[in-house]
Amino acid sequence: MSMAGNLRKVTSLGGVGGLRRVARLARRRPRVDLSHPARSPLGSSVVNCVAYRDGVRTPMRGDLVDVVERVRKHREGFVWLGLHEPTDREFAGIAELFDLHPLAVEDAVEAHQRPKLERYGETLFAVFKTVCYVEHEELTATSEVVDTGEIMVFVGHDFVITVRHGRHGSLGPLREELESDPQQLAKGPSAVLHAIADHVVDDYLTVTDSVQLDIEQVETDVFAQDGARADPGRIYQLKRELLELKRAVVPLSRPLEDLATRPIRVVDPEIQAYFRDVSDHLLRAKEQIAAFDELLNSILQAHLAQVTVAQNEDMRKITAWAAIIAVPTMVCGVYGMNFDHMPELHWRYGYGMVIGVISVACLSLYRMFRRTGWL
Secondary structure (H helix, E strand, C coil): CCHHHHHHHHHCCCHHHHHHHHHHHHCCCCCCCCCCCCCCCCCCCEEEEEEEECCEEECCCCCHHHHHHHHHHHCCCEEEEEEECCCHHHHHHHHHHHCCCHHHHHHHHHCCCCCEEEEECCEEEEEEEEEEECCCCCCCCCCCCEEEEEEEEEECCCEEEEEEECCCCCCHHHHHHHHCCHHHHCCCHHHHHHHHHHHHHHHHHHHHHHHHHHHHHHHHHHCCCCHHHCCHHHHHHHHHHHHHHHHHHHHHHHHHHHHHHCCCCCCCHHHHHHHHHHHHHHHHHHHHHHHHHHHHHHHHHHHHHHHHHHHHHHHHHHHHHHHHHHHHHHHHHHHCCCCCCCCCCCCCCHHHHHHHHHHHHHHHHHHHHHHHCCC
16 A cells, blocks of 8 residues: 555554554655645644754654654643644544544644634634635636635644645645754744744735736726726636735734733743734735725726716717708708698799708708717
8 A cells, every 4th residue: 555545544544543653654764845836745634743842943853753752751841733724624633632622623634724822721713714816817807816715723831733725725835944943943933823824914915016007007997098898807817816815814913912012821922022922913904905995995986987988978969960860851851741731842943942051051050069079
């Protein structure tokens, strides 16, 4: 059986014993950081498991249970376990080992949660909505602009468990960046929580900058010479995608405020200052989203006003031509009546005179409408 098959089989067993067998199988081959997008997954929800001491990665001697017991015995360092879209059975053994609350475990497995921060005893549970800008050659009424995912983080005194949902939001580069700064990583699991929050909020700012370019393009098209013919579906699509981004950004304000101001046992007091900086960045993202929403409303109203003006211009042209056509219609209607005695019926120059009167009247009306801008 392949390594991927072994991992899928034993992780489905659940319990601490199953975790020991997973670790033994993993030791048969070099450990790799599967959370990095450039590396190949093994087909298991377990992305990586690393132990840190004084901010430095330590060798994994023994299985996961042994490592956790050793960390807790010496009361030094912590374990960072990363997972991607685990199932209930795959997560059962991990929840038992780290004594995670069933409600938090259910949220982590099911996903589709609002950004939040909850405390269960000595464990902190945080939910972050990740966002990614979807590249497209041309914005249409059906273009996907923002793709969302989730990162759930369990934080204890000696462990960090990250559960990722979605096609993006890899934490591999973030792990490597943290490992390059042992002094920060030595502050414990709360340093990892801050790094994840900072990474997520930085992505918000990156996505808002990209969305701004789409809004500017739509604005340019609407206020172009033929702006009345611009597709309003693109404006509505941007508003829908902006709403998706808003659902990820706005609810995160309260959790970050709690992390920055309220004393929490598992959060190092020195890290709280860093959370205040993340909260400031989030405020900037919220302000940009609110400004974009107002701008899109203004663009939509401007487009509707342009359509109304264009319709009024068309109606004026139609009315002007109807007035011009009314002259020969009226004259021809009069002379189309079947009376025996009518003026000019038997006059030699009557036909020419009527055509001349019609032509002069129509030309006069045409020149008048041209001067007034109706034609």
